[in-house]
Amino acid sequence: MKPSSSVAQPLDSSSGAEYNAAQQSATPRIRRIQRTALSLLLLSGIVNYLDRATLSIASPLIRHDLGLSVAEMGLLLSAFLWAYAFAQLPAGALIDRFGARVMLAVSLGTWSVAQAFGGVVSGFGQFFAARMVLGVGEAPQFPTCAKVVRDWFTGKERGTATGIWNSSSTLGTAIAAPLLTIIMLNIGWRWMFAVMGIAGLVLAVGFYVVHRDPHQVDLTQREKAYLHDAEGEVATRPTLREWRRLFGFGTTWGMLLGFFGTIYVLWIYNAWLPTYLQMEHHLTIAKTGWVAAVPYVFGIVGSLSGGKICDVLAKRGVSAINSRKYPMAASLLGTALFTVLTAVTHNTTLAVIFISISMLLVYLSTSAAWAMASVAAPANCTASIGAMQNFGGYFGGALAPVVTGFLVQKTNSFEPALFVGAGVAVLCVVAYWTLVRAPIPAPATEDSNAALRASALDA
Numbered sequence: 001m002k003p004s005s006s007v008a009q010p011l012d013s014s015s016g017a018e019y020n021a022a023q024q025s026a027t028p029r030i031r032r033i034q035r036t037a038l039s040l041l042l043l044s045g046i047v048n049y050l051d052r053a054t055l056s057i058a059s060p061l062i063r064h065d066l067g068l069s070v071a072e073m074g075l076l077l078s079a080f081l082w083a084y085a086f087a088q089l090p091a092g093a094l095i096d097r098f099g100a101r102v103m104l105a106v107s108l109g110t111w112s113v114a115q116a117f118g119g120v121v122s123g124f125g126q127f128f129a130a131r132m133v134l135g136v137g138e139a140p141q142f143p144t145c146a147k148v149v150r151d152w153f154t155g156k157e158r159g160t161a162t163g164i165w166n167s168s169s170t171l172g173t174a175i176a177a178p179l180l181t182i183i184m185l186n187i188g189w190r191w192m193f194a195v196m197g198i199a200g201l202v203l204a205v206g207f208y209v210v211h212r213d214p215h216q217v218d219l220t221q222r223e224k225a226y227l228h229d230a231e232g233e234v235a236t237r238p239t240l241r242e243w244r245r246l247f248g249f250g251t252t253w254g255m256l257l258g259f260f261g262t263i264y265v266l267w268i269y270n271a272w273l274p275t276y277l278q279m280e281h282h283l284t285i286a287k288t289g290w291v292a293a294v295p296y297v298f299g300i301v302g303s304l305s306g307g308k309i310c311d312v313l314a315k316r317g318v319s320a321i322n323s324r325k326y327p328m329a330a331s332l333l334g335t336a337l338f339t340v341l342t343a344v345t346h347n348t349t350l351a352v353i354f355i356s357i358s359m360l361l362v363y364l365s366t367s368a369a370w371a372m373a374s375v376a377a378p379a380n381c382t383a384s385i386g387a388m389q390n391f392g393g394y395f396g397g398a399l400a401p402v403v404t405g406f407l408v409q410k411t412n413s414f415e416p417a418l419f420v421g422a423g424v425a426v427l428c429v430v431a432y433w434t435l436v437r438a439p440i441p442a443p444a445t446e447d448s449n450a451a452l453r454a455s456a457l458d459a
Contacts, residue, residue, distance in 0.1 A: 262396075
């Protein structure tokens with residue numbers, strides 16, 4: 001990719017035929033950029049989730065070494081999530097303003113330093129601080145991915161592209177269980193944190209060197225035509241007013257609340273699955289590492305199929321919003337059902353099957369939700385709307401480990417916590433279905449429509 005200081009210009013109106021032809025196929029360079037971008041996003045997402053999983057995987061040993069209770073471990077697990085959730089709102093605005101290349105490189109570097117520090121902590125307070133910084137550092141990851149997809153893929157390709165990078169979350173977690181367990185059992189949990197921190201720093205440098213934002217590439221007219229938004233939008237840096245106005249639409253709040261339910265259920269499993277298997281089904285630490293990986297393999301299928309389903313529905317004439325809304329709502333309802341089935345079974349095999357189906361559906365839901373971010377708002381607010389959605393999701397994710405930890409400590413069972421998770425999911429589907437109705441218009445479009453309505457009234 002050849003860097004350029006020029007800013008992408010709007011297409012001239014004299015090349016309509018060229019525009020239509022370009023929409024059918026990308027140049028070899030664009031395809032190369034797309035493949036490279038998705039590879040980097042997938043790899044960074046895997047590292048992201050490996051780093052999140054270190055505490056969950058090492059939970060029994062960390063509790064022993066630092067003398068922590070189950071409730072304290074729940075608080076420690078949630079420290080990352082609270083910081084991650086509240087850092088979403090500024091992260092999205094910063095990504096839309098400064099671009100994906102800078103923000104993801106800074107993000108990777110920050111969270112990798114925090115991850116490495118987790119290997120040298122001596123008590124609860126230091127570990128809590130390290131996990132908070134990890135959360136702040138990781139916050140830009142997924143909104144950046146949504147921004148890259150909006151930048152480099154056309155409308156009917158974004159679902160599939162989103163499914164690919166979104167699969168990093170479940171692929172990373174699936175790899176985490178056996179990989180981190182092996183590292184931990186061979187060199188200790190402290191060195192496990194250090195190794196992951198170093199890997200992230202190397203990747204941060206690699207992403208900054210390789211990736212480019214569209215305005216940093218000398219695009220040909222055909223390439224501009226291919227990438228140009230179907231609505232004719234030219235991406236500009238959003239103002240604070242444009243960012244704030246997103247909160248005035250039901251679609252924003254529906255996305256926020258719907259993702260709350262999705263990530264709440266997901267983080268019951270992400271934070272507590274190894275402990276659940278050990279407490280409820282009496283598996284050893286070594287065996288847990290392998291069994292816990294099984295549901296996340298199903299999650300990979302769900303993530304990839306979720307994005308593909310969105311694109312298929314869009315190509316068959318379903319509106320951009322509904323092609324995301326239908327699979328997201330349906331899969332979240334299914335997640336609630338299989339979470340209830342997990343709660344009521346005492347058979348280990350059935351529990352793993354039900355959790356696996358839950359994971360497939362919850363990751364299908366996350367792919368559809370992130371694909372929604374690429375069509376729900378004006379082009380220059382893609383990362384902002386995605387970050388707002390992620391804020392809602394990880395507000396729920398931050399509550400899940402704490403609520404689950406206290407319920408398990410009080411009842412000595414995971415059953416009540418799983419019932420609560422299923423109930424939260426159902427309530428959030430209702431909110432999502434009710435509030436998410438139409439894309440958020442660009443300010444100019446909104447002002448134009450208002451003027452037309454005023455003229456009609458005057459007439």
